[in-house]
Amino acid sequence: MKPKLTYRMKNAILMTVLMMGAPLLAGCSGGDRDNVYCGEGTNLVGNECVGYNEVSFFLRGESMTYFGVGGVIDEVENPDLEVQVGDRVSITLIMGEVNLHDISVEYFNVATAKLSALDDRDSLTFIADAEGTFAYYCSVPGHRAGGMTGNIIVGTGQGWSESVEAQIGPALDVDTDDIARDPLDVPPPTGRSEVSEVHIYMEAVEVVAQIEEGTTFTYWTYNGTVPGPMFRARVGDTVFVHFSNHEDSTMHHNVDFHAVTGQGGGAAATESAPGTTSTFSFKAMHPGLFVYHCATPDIPTHISKGMYGMIMIEPENPLPTVDKEIYIMQGDIYTKWRPGSAGHQEFDDNALFDEMPTYVVFNGKFATFTGESTIEAEVGETMRIYFGVGGPNTVSSFHLIGEIFDSVYNLGDLVSAPLQSVQTVLVAPGGAVVVDVTFDVPANYILVDHSLTRAFHKGAVGIISVTGSEDPTIIDDSEN
Ligand SMILES: [Cu+2]
Numbered sequence: 001m002k003p004k005l006t007y008r009m010k011n012a013i014l015m016t017v018l019m020m021g022a023p024l025l026a027g028c029s030g031g032d033r034d035n036v037y038c039g040e041g042t043n044l045v046g047n048e049c050v051g052y053n054e055v056s057f058f059l060r061g062e063s064m065t066y067f068g069v070g071g072v073i074d075e076v077e078n079p080d081l082e083v084q085v086g087d088r089v090s091i092t093l094i095m096g097e098v099n100l101h102d103i104s105v106e107y108f109n110v111a112t113a114k115l116s117a118l119d120d121r122d123s124l125t126f127i128a129d130a131e132g133t134f135a136y137y138c139s140v141p142g143h144r145a146g147g148m149t150g151n152i153i154v155g156t157g158q159g160w161s162e163s164v165e166a167q168i169g170p171a172l173d174v175d176t177d178d179i180a181r182d183p184l185d186v187p188p189p190t191g192r193s194e195v196s197e198v199h200i201y202m203e204a205v206e207v208v209a210q211i212e213e214g215t216t217f218t219y220w221t222y223n224g225t226v227p228g229p230m231f232r233a234r235v236g237d238t239v240f241v242h243f244s245n246h247e248d249s250t251m252h253h254n255v256d257f258h259a260v261t262g263q264g265g266g267a268a269a270t271e272s273a274p275g276t277t278s279t280f281s282f283k284a285m286h287p288g289l290f291v292y293h294c295a296t297p298d299i300p301t302h303i304s305k306g307m308y309g310m311i312m313i314e315p316e317n318p319l320p321t322v323d324k325e326i327y328i329m330q331g332d333i334y335t336k337w338r339p340g341s342a343g344h345q346e347f348d349d350n351a352l353f354d355e356m357p358t359y360v361v362f363n364g365k366f367a368t369f370t371g372e373s374t375i376e377a378e379v380g381e382t383m384r385i386y387f388g389v390g391g392p393n394t395v396s397s398f399h400l401i402g403e404i405f406d407s408v409y410n411l412g413d414l415v416s417a418p419l420q421s422v423q424t425v426l427v428a429p430g431g432a433v434v435v436d437v438t439f440d441v442p443a444n445y446i447l448v449d450h451s452l453t454r455a456f457h458k459g460a461v462g463i464i465s466v467t468g469s470e471d472p473t474i475i476d477d478s479e480n
Contacts, residue, residue, distance in 0.1 A: 043086045043127050050086035052127070057081050057089070059103065061115075061138065062096030064146040064297060066103070069094060078150035081136070083128050085155040091136065092123040100140050100250060105152065107134040114140065131155035137349075140250075141218075142301025145349035168336070168343035171216045172208045179209035179306070180363035181225035183326040183375055186386065187232040190314055195236035202228065204245040204253035204272070204294070204307070211359065212366035212459070214342040217335065219306040219364065220251065220294070226364025227329040227390060228292070228309030235287040235313050240279060241266060247275035252296050257282070258430065259290035259311050267295035287315035289412035289432040291388050300352055300392040304333055306364055308390030310432060315414045322382040322436060326375060329387070330427070330449060330460060331364065332357035332394040339366055339459060355393045360454035362447065362462050369447065369462025379468025382438050388412075391429030397450035398433065399424040400464070402443050409434035424450050439466040441474050 038049035058069035059079075066078050073079035083089050093103045093112045104111040108126035115122055131154050138148035151157075190196075205224050211217040222228025233239050245253050252273055256265035260282045263269070269280035294307030308329060334351035335358045337343075351358060362368045369375050377383055389396050407418035408425050412432035427433050439445070447462040448455035455461040472478065 043088065043129065052086040052088050053084065055083050055087045055089050057091045058094060059091060060094045060096040061099070061101035061103075061148065064143060064148055066136075066138075066148055066150055067096070078147070080150065081152045083152065083154055085128060085131050087128045087154075088125065089128050089152070090123050090125045092121055095120045101138050101143065101148065102140065103136055104139040105134060105136045107132075111139060128152070128154040131158065133157045141305070141347045142298030142349065142352075145301065145352045146298035168341050168345070170343055171210075171214060172218075172344045174209050174216060175207040176209050176224055178365075178373075179207070179211075179219055179221070179226050180365045180368045180373065181227055181229070181327065183328055183363065183369065184324070186230055186325040186327045189318060189321075190232060190234045192234055193316075195234065195238075197240060198231075198233040198237050199240045199242065200229075200231045200311075201242045202244070202255060204243075204249055206246070206249050206251070208344075210365070211333070211335075211345060211361075212339060215339075215345055216343075217333070217345045218347075220253065220302055221306045222255070222309055226306035226308075226331065227327075227388070228307070230309060230327045230386065231311040233284050233311065233313055235284055235315055237284045237313075238281055239284060239311075240281045241270065242277070242279050243270040243272060244277040245272035245274050249274040251302070253294050253302065253307065254296050255292050255307075256295035257290060257292040257311060259284060259286070259288070259292070259313050261285050264295060265292075271296065284313045287313045287414050289313075289386055289388065289409070289414065289434055291390065291430050291432055293390060293430070301347065301349075303390055303392040304331065304352060304357075305347065306331065306390075308388075310386060310388045312386065312414075319384070319409070319414060319434070322384040324377060324381060325384045325386065327386045328362050328369075328447070328462070329390050330360065330362055330394070330396045330398075331390040332392065333359040333361060335359065339457070357394060357454075357458065360394055360449060360458040360460040362460060366459035367461050368459075369464075374444075375462065375464045377439055377464055377466045379439055379442055379466060379471075381466075382436060383464070385435045385437070386432070387427060387435065388432035389427045389429045393429060394449070394451075394454070395429065396427040396460070397424050398427050398435075399448050399450040400437060401446035401448060403437050403439070403445050405435040405437055407436040439464075439468075441471050442466050442468050 042049040059066040068076040068079040102114045110124040112122040137144040254270040256267040294302035335345040336348045405422045408422045445464040449460040
């Protein structure tokens with residue numbers, strides 16, 4: 001607290017000197033704001049011409065933090081920047097690392113350029129013409145939530161600091177017609193009883209796609225879809241991961257496999273700058289259905305924007321065969337506007353911090369498996385659903401309206417005997433489950449997160465449309 005007082009006092013003394021030395025209200029022609037001309041060295045604040053100081057701050061961007069450079073804020077993390085009403089304020093960003101950062105002050109509608117190279121610098125300037133407390137922050141997705149934010153305190157810091165409600169911008173051109181991975185895109189069982197080497201190929205790609213009709217969102221993905229591909233290996237196999245980060249990416253990316261025993265699940269070994277490739281291998285020590293996800297800071301942001309998928313490590317005794325296998329993952333997305341807002345949705349760091357998702361989705365999109373994307377099946381068919389939660393934050397109460405799961409390989413455990421006859425199964429973020437269901441009568445069965453606000457308002461809903469012969473001994477609704 002001490003530096004603040006010191007700085008404020010110094011500033012007050014400077015102001016006093018300036019006030020005594022210059023006829024500050026000269027050139028001010030009265031109360032009508034439109035006709036006011038303020039003389040040199042003064043700025044219009046309200047209806048008055050007020051003498052100002054030139055106030056400069058330097059901030060070094062490093063490790064998801066702004067560090068003050070010089071003066072009373074030297075080496076202070078995310079320092080309060082204290083100025084007087086009317087001051088002409090300049091803030092210079094100095095890059096302390098290779099990353100992507102800027103400084104934005106939304107209230108005064110100014111920002112520095114986005115910088116990436118070590119020691120790069122750029123400045124913003126504005127006139128502090130309103131008393132209050134105003135945030136400065138890094139506008140790169142995830143960086144505000146990751147800690148790159150502080151306050152500009154103008155005058156007492158009290159007063160009107162309400163920011164204007166921003167309007168959604170127009171929808172962007174899409175890079176892909178469908179961000180959702182086809183739920184039927186499941187690799188076949190290995191069919192092996194011997195161990196082997198398995199090679200898997202992953203590419204981090206950042207794409208614009210529709211999150212719902214008329215609304216676009218910038219996703220970060222593995223191989224261009226949400227979730228990334230499902231992979232399959234067998235316990236004891238050695239898996240070689242070939243990971244590349246597309247040259248057009250704005251961010252570093254990597255992958256952390258929950259199936260890996262060892263440092264970060266492979267995150268450090270795969271950390272890749274745009275346009276680079278890395279490889280590592282691991283031994284599949286445990287059978288199970290495992291989530292993988294990006295673990296580059298800000299990790300929750302990378303996951304929320306779509307960087308997750310699953311790998312199945314088959315047990316020595318394979319699961320019984322079924323007619324159809326499908327692959328679904330739930331994720332929570334944090335945007336500035338609610339679902340149904342036409343335009344380009346922006347990521348909202350504050351909503352992420354508060355864990356208040358605007359969208360909760362299956363395979364990346366609002367109400368994905370409806371309309372033309374409805375999943376189809378026939379009466380008598382057995383279906384196995386590989387279901388995981390990428391999150392980053394929401395637990396799923398996974399439920400299929402109109403059916404009961406015959407078998408549940410709870411927690412993705414493929415060794416223990418499955419649970420039988422289950423209505424709803426809890427799946428943690430970074431967790432998975434395998435459920436088997438047999439369709440006995442035709443219906444539109446509805447997949448939901450049974451935290452139903454998420455299903456019916458935020459998008460965690462899909463349909464399995466089952467056709468075939470009625471069976472009135474099971475359900476007789478012919479009277480309706
Ligand atoms: Cu990433």
